Amino acid sequence: MPLLKIQNLSRSFDDKKAINNISFALRKGEILAILGESGSGKTTLLHLIGALQEPDEGELLLEGNRITPPSRKLIAGHPDIKLVRQDYGLFPNISIRENIAYELRYYEENYRNKRVDKLLKLSGLDKVQTHLPREVSGGEQQRAVIAKAIAEQPKLLLLDEPFSHLDAVNKRRLKTEILRLIKAEEVSCIFVTHDVSDAYGMADRLAIMRKGKILQLDNPQTVYQHPANRYVAEITGEVNIVNEDWVAKAGIKHQFVRPEQIRLALLSPLKATVLSVKFLGSYYEISLKCLEQELKMFSFEALVVGAEIGIEIKN
Structure with missing residues (x-):
């Protein structure tokens, strides 16, 4: 009971x-x-x-x-x-x-x-x-x-x-x-x-x-x-809201992507451009542009603004 x-x-x-x-x-x-x-x-x-x-x-x-x-x-x-x-x-x-x-x-x-x-x-x-x-x-x-x-x-x-x-x-x-x-x-x-x-x-x-x-x-x-x-x-926390077209192109399952789900992956076909980098104490907040969508990711390392990087999304 x-x-x-x-x-x-x-x-x-x-x-x-x-x-x-x-x-x-x-x-x-x-x-x-x-x-x-x-x-x-x-x-x-x-x-x-x-x-x-x-x-x-x-x-x-x-x-x-x-x-x-x-x-x-x-x-x-x-x-x-x-x-x-x-x-x-x-x-x-x-x-x-x-x-x-x-x-x-x-x-x-x-x-x-x-x-x-x-x-x-x-x-x-x-x-x-x-x-x-x-x-x-x-x-x-x-x-x-x-x-x-x-x-x-x-x-x-x-x-x-x-x-x-x-x-x-x-x-x-x-x-x-x-x-x-x-x-x-x-x-x-x-x-x-x-x-x-x-x-x-x-x-x-x-x-x-x-x-x-x-x-x-x-x-x-x-x-x-x-x-x-x-x-x-x-x-419930920081989140990227992506459109259905982006979901299909990125090969993920849903439209809610947490910043920590986005990871660096050098050989990934999914490419993104670094727009800005903010230092937030124990981590960096990275703004990206990927497939015409702006995203936010977290990283323990600073990235170079303007660099093109490979990323993957952890479901």
């Missing part, structure tokens, strides 16, 4: 479908990333799963039991599902430790202290536990919020744009630390993002949303290498 099962879920605002007939299942311990542009319905979907908004149609099941919609409860939400919003939600005038402990205020003191100690250690916050939220970094604040959210050991954690406030260095560090924390606590997780780099290396599966629909849902590698359509191809 999946942990979460969503069947034919829909939600409209002012006659506009924010969520349009979505169905999928989430396994226990799985991390699912939902990727889409602003307005695609990602946050609305989280609110429906968390029983914070009312669906117009469809059903949500947690471990086989129907999730009660907010209209049938005094207080919206579900005790086994925790949502972490974009605004951190920490109490500003109490310490990091006290923020986490607040979630366990109705538990026996000895258990509460042991649980907080464990979460502080797992999240790497033990050295700043006495600090106020404003005295720690954005990444530490985000870890504290997540530790607070899983303090009562929910079955499902929902994260709304968890990395949006962070710079690249803190984002990479936080991804590693959140992944370790989630796996250690054996909690399932769904997080939404507009940046595909947030999903790579963290998500077990990746769903692409657009206008309230899921266009493709699979493991990240499959979604990247075999995108269902142009939108999926473009939102």
